[in-house]
Amino acid sequence: MNTDPVEYYRQRALEYEAIYQKPERQGDLHTAETSLQERLAGLDVLEIACGTGYWTEKIAQTARSICAGDINEAVLAIARSKTCLCPVDFRQEDFYQLPPHGEEPAFDALFGGFIWSHIPRQNLSDVLESLQKRIASGGRLVFIDNRFVENSSTPVHSRDEAGNTYQQRRLGDGTEHLVLKNFPTTDEIRSLLSTFGKTEILELTYFWLADCRLFSNKR
Numbered sequence: 001m002n003t004d005p006v007e008y009y010r011q012r013a014l015e016y017e018a019i020y021q022k023p024e025r026q027g028d029l030h031t032a033e034t035s036l037q038e039r040l041a042g043l044d045v046l047e048i049a050c051g052t053g054y055w056t057e058k059i060a061q062t063a064r065s066i067c068a069g070d071i072n073e074a075v076l077a078i079a080r081s082k083t084c085l086c087p088v089d090f091r092q093e094d095f096y097q098l099p100p101h102g103e104e105p106a107f108d109a110l111f112g113g114f115i116w117s118h119i120p121r122q123n124l125s126d127v128l129e130s131l132q133k134r135i136a137s138g139g140r141l142v143f144i145d146n147r148f149v150e151n152s153s154t155p156v157h158s159r160d161e162a163g164n165t166y167q168q169r170r171l172g173d174g175t176e177h178l179v180l181k182n183f184p185t186t187d188e189i190r191s192l193l194s195t196f197g198k199t200e201i202l203e204l205t206y207f208w209l210a211d212c213r214l215f216s217n218k219r
């Protein structure tokens, strides 16, 4: 069974957006879309792990510009075919290894869709610390991700010693993948983000959305 998350998303590229077709999630998706468009309106956004550009296209309706990176060319090829209403620079980029701080101008906001849940719990604090350095003082960190919903979410298959949870997933071609997928509590999300700024968390049925307004005197 494959355990490499990058390989998993490379193989899943063509079927990825099926997740956004689940009928019971349409109301939440609409609410999330509107909320993200309001929060990121007029901003220069750094989007990490943009995947097929599902959210890039949505937030491009109000953002000023987006720099959208993903490690996988297979998903970027789909993202580049989207029609975006603001300038978007799609690039192959590992968000664990962004260019050194100061090498490019600070962005107004960072956006991460459904990637928080794939970051090992023990690394989250360091990853957030590094990401927030790319964002200007007073800017924002915005994340959206899944809540675990019985009978809708894929069941948790196993848990490691650090408390990370894993799902066993099967792709259309029959291949099996063990994927790290965490479902943090609101308190855990708030506690991590509050180090960097004032944090608001929107709890929908299927998703959570966190918006951290960075302190104006941040490091």
Ligand SMILES: C[S@@+](CC[C@H](N)C(=O)[O-])C[C@H]1O[C@@H](n2cnc3c(N)ncnc32)[C@H](O)[C@@H]1O
Residues within 6 Å of the ligand: 005, 006, 009, 010, 048, 049, 050, 051, 052, 053, 054, 055, 069, 070, 071, 072, 075, 093, 094, 095, 096, 112, 113, 114, 115
């Ligand atoms: C769950 S998908 C989310 C895609 C998109 N943000 C969305 O919400 O539809 C996770 C994405 O993270 C990408 N990814 C995984 N590890 C990465 C890394 N280290 N750097 C950049 N992208 C990464 C995968 O290629 C995949 O496209």
